Amino acid sequence: MAGAGAAGGAGGRAAGARYRRLATELREAIASGAYGAGGRLPSEEELAQQHGVSRGTVRQALAVLRANGLVTSRRGTRRVVLGTARTQSFFELLSFTRWARALGEVPGGRTIDISSGPANPLEAEQLGLEPGTQIHRVLRLRTLSRVPIMIERTIYPEHIGAVIAGLDPDAISHTEPLADQGVVFADAEHTVDLVYADDEDARLLGCDPGSPLMRERRRATDPAGTPLEWSDDRYLPGTVSFTVHNSAASTALSRRRG
Amino acid sequence: MAGAGAAGGAGGRAAGARYRRLATELREAIASGAYGAGGRLPSEEELAQQHGVSRGTVRQALAVLRANGLVTSRRGTRRVVLGTARTQSFFELLSFTRWARALGEVPGGRTIDISSGPANPLEAEQLGLEPGTQIHRVLRLRTLSRVPIMIERTIYPEHIGAVIAGLDPDAISHTEPLADQGVVFADAEHTVDLVYADDEDARLLGCDPGSPLMRERRRATDPAGTPLEWSDDRYLPGTVSFTVHNSAASTALSRRRG
DNA sequence: AAGTGGTCTAGACCACAGT
DNA sequence: CTGTGGTCTAGACCACTTA
Numbered sequence: 001m002a003g004a005g006a007a008g009g010a011g012g013r014a015a016g017a018r019y020r021r022l023a024t025e026l027r028e029a030i031a032s033g034a035y036g037a038g039g040r041l042p043s044e045e046e047l048a049q050q051h052g053v054s055r056g057t058v059r060q061a062l063a064v065l066r067a068n069g070l071v072t073s074r075r076g077t078r079r080v081v082l083g084t085a086r087t088q089s090f091f092e093l094l095s096f097t098r099w100a101r102a103l104g105e106v107p108g109g110r111t112i113d114i115s116s117g118p119a120n121p122l123e124a125e126q127l128g129l130e131p132g133t134q135i136h137r138v139l140r141l142r143t144l145s146r147v148p149i150m151i152e153r154t155i156y157p158e159h160i161g162a163v164i165a166g167l168d169p170d171a172i173s174h175t176e177p178l179a180d181q182g183v184v185f186a187d188a189e190h191t192v193d194l195v196y197a198d199d200e201d202a203r204l205l206g207c208d209p210g211s212p213l214m215r216e217r218r219r220a221t222d223p224a225g226t227p228l229e230w231s232d233d234r235y236l237p238g239t240v241s242f243t244v245h246n247s248a249a250s251t252a253l254s255r256r257r258g
Numbered sequence: 259m260a261g262a263g264a265a266g267g268a269g270g271r272a273a274g275a276r277y278r279r280l281a282t283e284l285r286e287a288i289a290s291g292a293y294g295a296g297g298r299l300p301s302e303e304e305l306a307q308q309h310g311v312s313r314g315t316v317r318q319a320l321a322v323l324r325a326n327g328l329v330t331s332r333r334g335t336r337r338v339v340l341g342t343a344r345t346q347s348f349f350e351l352l353s354f355t356r357w358a359r360a361l362g363e364v365p366g367g368r369t370i371d372i373s374s375g376p377a378n379p380l381e382a383e384q385l386g387l388e389p390g391t392q393i394h395r396v397l398r399l400r401t402l403s404r405v406p407i408m409i410e411r412t413i414y415p416e417h418i419g420a421v422i423a424g425l426d427p428d429a430i431s432h433t434e435p436l437a438d439q440g441v442v443f444a445d446a447e448h449t450v451d452l453v454y455a456d457d458e459d460a461r462l463l464g465c466d467p468g469s470p471l472m473r474e475r476r477r478a479t480d481p482a483g484t485p486l487e488w489s490d491d492r493y494l495p496g497t498v499s500f501t502v503h504n505s506a507a508s509t510a511l512s513r514r515r516g
Numbered sequence: 517a518a519g520t521g522g523t524c525t526a527g528a529c530c531a532c533a534g535t
Numbered sequence: 536c537t538g539t540g541g542t543c544t545a546g547a548c549c550a551c552t553t554a
Contacts, residue, residue: 017522017523017524018523018524019523019524038483043538043539043540044539044540045538045539053524053525054524054525054526055525055526055527056523056524056525056526057523057524057525059540059541060523060524062540064508067325067508067509067510068509068510069445069447069510072444072445072481072482072483073540073541074444074481074482074532074533074539074540074541075530075531075532075533075539075540075541076531076532076533076534076538076539076540077482077532077533077534077538077539077540078538078539078540079539079540080482080483082445082479082483087509088509088511088512088513089509090504090505090506090509091506092513093504093509093511093512093513099513103515185506186330186332186505186506187327187330187340187503187504187505187506188503188504188505189327189501189502189503190501190502190503190504190511191499191500191501191502192450192499192500192501192502193472193498193499193500194452194470194471194472194495194496196495212452212470212495213452214451214452221340223330223332224330224332224335224338225296225330225338225340237452237454237470238452238516239515239516240451240513240514240515240516241449241450241451241513241514241515241516242449242450242451242500242502242511242512242513242514243447243448243449243450243511243512243513243514244447244448244449244450244500244502244510244511244512245445245446245447245448245510246348246351246445246446246448246510247348247444247445247446248348248349248443248444248445250322250325250508250510251325251326251345251346251347251348251351252325252326252327252502252503252504252508252510252511253346253351253448253500253501253502253510254343254346254351254500254501254502255346255350255351255357255498255499255500255501256498256499256500256501257361257497257498257499258496258497258498258499275541275542275543276542276543277542277543301519301520301521302520302521303519303520311543311544312543312544312545313544313545313546314542314543314544314545315542315543315544317521317522318542318543320521331521331522332520332521332522332551332552333520333521333522333549333550333551333552334519334520334521334550334551334552334553335519335520335521335551335552335553336519336520336521337520337521
């Protein structure tokens with residue numbers, strides 16, 4: 001047992017936790033069709049022996065795949081492969097640039113306006129600060145292969161905004177430099193709804209004022225739960241959709257009025 | 259240790275797994291402000307002793323709260339309360355009726371059309387069946403406190419549709435009778451985007467043809483991964499929004515083109 | 517240096533599916 | 536009845552945060 005504990009460190013040295021590497025291996029095996037479409041996975045016991053780990057570690061790995069909707073999980077029968085969908089990393093959801101690259105398209109961005117000043121009550125609440133605290137605001141037009149598809153209004157607390165303000169004005173990605181600076185994004189909450197373009201939206205996106213847009217509001221926090229950014233992104237119709245997988249066991253989705 | 263195993267059954271007798279009950283207790287404690295807003299939870303060891311369970315069980319319970327975005331989770335420090343948001347059950351996401359009741363509003367529904375016939379290729383794919391297989395189709399207008407807000411087009415495989423077809427035409431809920439019949443919903447995939455009302459949408463919702471609607475397409479499956487229903491729901495603007503919480507550890511959300 | 521959560525092991529019994 | 540996943544326990548060591 002003691003030796004086992006050591007594996008926690010020894011196994012983790014190479015590339016993160018053992019169960020994460022195992023999850024990646026299994027995901028790749030599934031994607032390669034090793035178990036067939038709709039096929040069955042080996043039992044937990046078999047996987048444990050094959051990979052030289054305990055059943056507990058196998059279960060941790062499988063829990064990841066289940067949360068991603070890749071496999072079923074029920075008592076009595078082996079897990080069944082549901083899909084081979086490539087998993088989108090958490091970071092790809094935060095970074096427009098990373099997302100675009102994963103799509104094989106060329107991300108672009110033009111900074112329309114960048115400023116700093118005291119937070120109004122609404123902004124303060126989004127970032128969990130006291131009204132009047134200094135914040136940074138960025139307004140950018142985002143393009144995919146040169147075509148405008150989204151307008152992004154983001155606010156950052158002082159310490160984050162300082163990094164953003166120091167970037168090349170033509171920098172395509174703002175999120176990546178932050179990560180390089182050691183800023184760790186841990187959680188995010190996304191709310192999707194429908195709004196109508198105001199004059200500024202319309203001018204920048206090249207649509208008519210009052211025309212419908214898909215809005216995604218997002219709040220990202222660090223591991224301590226401290227807000228790192230708050231953003232209001234508006235997409236032209238037909239350019240994007242959002243998909244969520246959920247189950248009785250893990251429900252991260254909710255439907256709200258208005 | 260053997261006695262411990264017995265707790266798996268003994269503890270579970272009352273109302274499901276021990277860790278689920280513990281998760282519920284903790285959620286209520288948080289909601290009641292027992293730990294304060296932004297306060298810290300007791301350590302895992304303390305919780306284990308207080309509730310007479312092992313640390314592993316405490317961790318399972320906390321994992322549930324974390325997935326719901328209620329608490330943080332990081333090495334070195336105690337968990338911090340992020341919010342007290344009432345958790346929406348998985349079932350509330352599937353059932354318009356349950357959702358409406360939870361909001362304190364009066365759900366209503368008028369069945370516009372119900373029919374059965376062979377699945378076309380598209381429908382067959384949604385339900386994972388062979389084209390030509392018999393399916394059931396239901397078109398319903400949904401209201402909240404008498405006001406129309408959504409138009410719902412759902413298809414069911416034969417064995418499910420048979421139950422639906424046998425219901426009172428004025429039945430408000432279709433999902434609940436299914437649950438009563440022993441149909442178990444285990445997983446769902448929701449895709450949200452923006453579409454324009456066709457003539458039928460417009461006539462039923464009382465909006466203009468071509469006006470924007472928020473669309474949620476949903477596929478629900480049983481524990482074995484077999485599709486139970488596929489639905490295309492279209493909401494009037496301003497009546498609904500969807501919120502997702504995700505983290506680096508569990509990413510069930512994805513953004514897609516078009 | 518102490519405290520806390522993250523990871524891993526080993527073993528046990530139970531609930532459920534399938535034969 | 537047998538196999539498989541679900542739940543729970545007990546114990547260990549590590550990585551990280553905080554004082």
